[in-house]
Amino acid sequence: MQLFFEQLLNGIAMGSIYALVTLGLALVYGILRILHVAHAGVYTVGAYIGLFFFQLTGSLIIAALGSMVFCAMLGVAIERFVYYPLLKYPPYVPLIGSIAVMLAIEELCRLIAGPHILTFAAKLPFPEIQLGGITISSTLMAVYCITAGVLAFLWYITSFTELGLAMRATSQDIPIADAMGINSHLIVSITFVLGSAIAAIAGILVGIYYNQVYPTMGAVPAYKTLALIVVGGLGSVPGAVIAAMLLGVAETLLIGYANIPLPRDALAFIAMIGVLMWRSEGLLGSR
Amino acid sequence: MSQALLDIQELSKYFGGLKALDQVGFNVMGGEILGLIGPNGAGKTVCFNLISGVYRPTAGKIYFNGQRMDGTSPHQVAHKGVGRTFQIVKPFGTLSVVENVLVAKGITKYNRFSRIWSTWKSKAEINEALEMLERVGLKDLADRQAGLLPLGNLRRLEIARALLVGHKLLLLDESFSGLRHEEIVQLEELIRSIRETGITVLLIEHNMRVAMGLCDRLVVLDHGSKIAEGRPQEIQQNEKVIEAYLGRKEASDAA
Numbered sequence: 001m002q003l004f005f006e007q008l009l010n011g012i013a014m015g016s017i018y019a020l021v022t023l024g025l026a027l028v029y030g031i032l033r034i035l036h037v038a039h040a041g042v043y044t045v046g047a048y049i050g051l052f053f054f055q056l057t058g059s060l061i062i063a064a065l066g067s068m069v070f071c072a073m074l075g076v077a078i079e080r081f082v083y084y085p086l087l088k089y090p091p092y093v094p095l096i097g098s099i100a101v102m103l104a105i106e107e108l109c110r111l112i113a114g115p116h117i118l119t120f121a122a123k124l125p126f127p128e129i130q131l132g133g134i135t136i137s138s139t140l141m142a143v144y145c146i147t148a149g150v151l152a153f154l155w156y157i158t159s160f161t162e163l164g165l166a167m168r169a170t171s172q173d174i175p176i177a178d179a180m181g182i183n184s185h186l187i188v189s190i191t192f193v194l195g196s197a198i199a200a201i202a203g204i205l206v207g208i209y210y211n212q213v214y215p216t217m218g219a220v221p222a223y224k225t226l227a228l229i230v231v232g233g234l235g236s237v238p239g240a241v242i243a244a245m246l247l248g249v250a251e252t253l254l255i256g257y258a259n260i261p262l263p264r265d266a267l268a269f270i271a272m273i274g275v276l277m278w279r280s281e282g283l284l285g286s287r
Numbered sequence: 288m289s290q291a292l293l294d295i296q297e298l299s300k301y302f303g304g305l306k307a308l309d310q311v312g313f314n315v316m317g318g319e320i321l322g323l324i325g326p327n328g329a330g331k332t333v334c335f336n337l338i339s340g341v342y343r344p345t346a347g348k349i350y351f352n353g354q355r356m357d358g359t360s361p362h363q364v365a366h367k368g369v370g371r372t373f374q375i376v377k378p379f380g381t382l383s384v385v386e387n388v389l390v391a392k393g394i395t396k397y398n399r400f401s402r403i404w405s406t407w408k409s410k411a412e413i414n415e416a417l418e419m420l421e422r423v424g425l426k427d428l429a430d431r432q433a434g435l436l437p438l439g440n441l442r443r444l445e446i447a448r449a450l451l452v453g454h455k456l457l458l459l460d461e462s463f464s465g466l467r468h469e470e471i472v473q474l475e476e477l478i479r480s481i482r483e484t485g486i487t488v489l490l491i492e493h494n495m496r497v498a499m500g501l502c503d504r505l506v507v508l509d510h511g512s513k514i515a516e517g518r519p520q521e522i523q524q525n526e527k528v529i530e531a532y533l534g535r536k537e538a539s540d541a542a
Binding site for chain 2 (some may be wrong): 082160161162163165166168169172173175176177178179180181182183
């Protein structure tokens with residue numbers, strides 16, 4: 001039983017990290033209707049830049065802030081120079097552009113940092129908790145708290161602020177939002193800033209969680225998050241978060257605990273195929 | 288009526304070889320209701336899209352309040368006090384009716400970084416939005432999801448949004464089409480009351496009876512060119528206008 005709870009805690013942490021990466025993808029799909037595959041590349045860069053600043057300064061806070069700022073700029077650059085000029089074409093054109101950016105980022109990381117796995121040996125400044133014989137490590141606590149903080153922050157922005165209202169309006173109809181005086185292009189850029197900064201946090205957390213950073217660390221998340229936004233309902237941010245949490249728990253429990261003989265990464269796609277067959281709008285999607 | 292609020296000079300828009308609008312010029316005086324009419328494909332909506340900044344003109348100038356306005360982007364045009372509705376009603380479907388109005392109310396904040404973080408859920412904000420809804424007769428439906436409203440109510444919702452943006456000039460694109468007779472009468476009254484508050488109205492209209500009854504002056508477009516301009520009575524008698532709507536005499540004889 002103890003093993004079960006430990007696995008459950010790991011599953012929730014896994015799900016939290018999936019949620020952090022998937023958020024950006026869901027936000028971008030919601031506002032531009034683009035599959036932002038390169039988002040996983042931003043997440044890889046986030047891990048590398050975080051590690052770089054950490055080795056330089058020894059401070060995780062500076063590492064996180066530096067990485068978030070860098071990734072936000074990278075995200076906006078991808079939006080301005082790749083997606084925006086391609087928006088007038090059918091959706092598969094920006095998708096191809098996105099895949100190209102993803103590959104380019106991976107190769108750049110390999111060229112600059114080398115192909116080896118780098119270690120990210122940092123101790124996150126969160127307390128360790130004992131709960132009835134189960135230990136929740138400080139890394140797990142960090143993943144929980146940071147994810148909860150990010151989700152609360154996003155929820156506050158979208159539900160209460162004028163910016164959130166403008167984001168919701170822009171994601172529904174760009175010409176109308178413009179006619180209401182919203183600078184929709186600026187709103188799109190802000191969306192990329194938010195999503196990319198969150199991806200940077202996710203990159204650092206994963207780097208520390210597994211104690212490794214490597215050029216292709218974004219490859220599996222790149223397609224898994226695609227499956228997740230389909231399962232959650234394309235464009236639905238809450239749906240994507242729920243799908244990510246469920247997947248993290250399901251992966252750890254079904255394959256890690258119940259020993260179902262399946263490759264771990266297959267689960268997301270089985271779920272996606274199931275959703276496409278029986279509930280094509282996803283968990284929380286409309287239409 | 289004093290000086291021209293909107294001054295359009297030699298305005299042209301070509302799409303490839305198609306002259307959607309060709310050297311059209313007219314004035315909209317402050318405080319008047321001007322109707323833009325013409326058969327399908329005459330270039331009326333293109334003209335609206337040029338004024339509201341959706342398209343850049345191929346040639347020509349637009350002055351608003353004496354300032355050059357062509358080539359500015361749509362959200363900047365909105366910030367100058369020009370509000371518009373769309374021919375095909377487009378509410379923010381998943382937002383509630385009152386939230387739709389609040390999006391437009393945000394116009395006072397979108398340009399200021401410090402105010403973009405402020406809440407739209409405060410009592411004062413919501414009360415002001417409800418007042419606007421009362422004015423267009425939608426207060427009872429404030430909490431409904433906008434996408435589920437019938438067409439007549441959606442048209443009113445669009446006008447409410449456009450009014451908050453367009454405190455100087457209101458562009459209405461076929462707001463009457465598809466409405467029942469009672470709804471048309473109510474909407475005519477609403478537009479007259481809007482004009483009473485000093486807002487200038489430029490509207491595109493297909494329904495001739497409405498256009499004749501409501502507008503102070505009419506501008507008639509056909510195949511992208513202006514063919515007539517004047518009071519409704521003058522336009523009714525104008526031969527070019529009758530030709531444009533009913534077809535040329537020779538053509539109908541030959542057929």
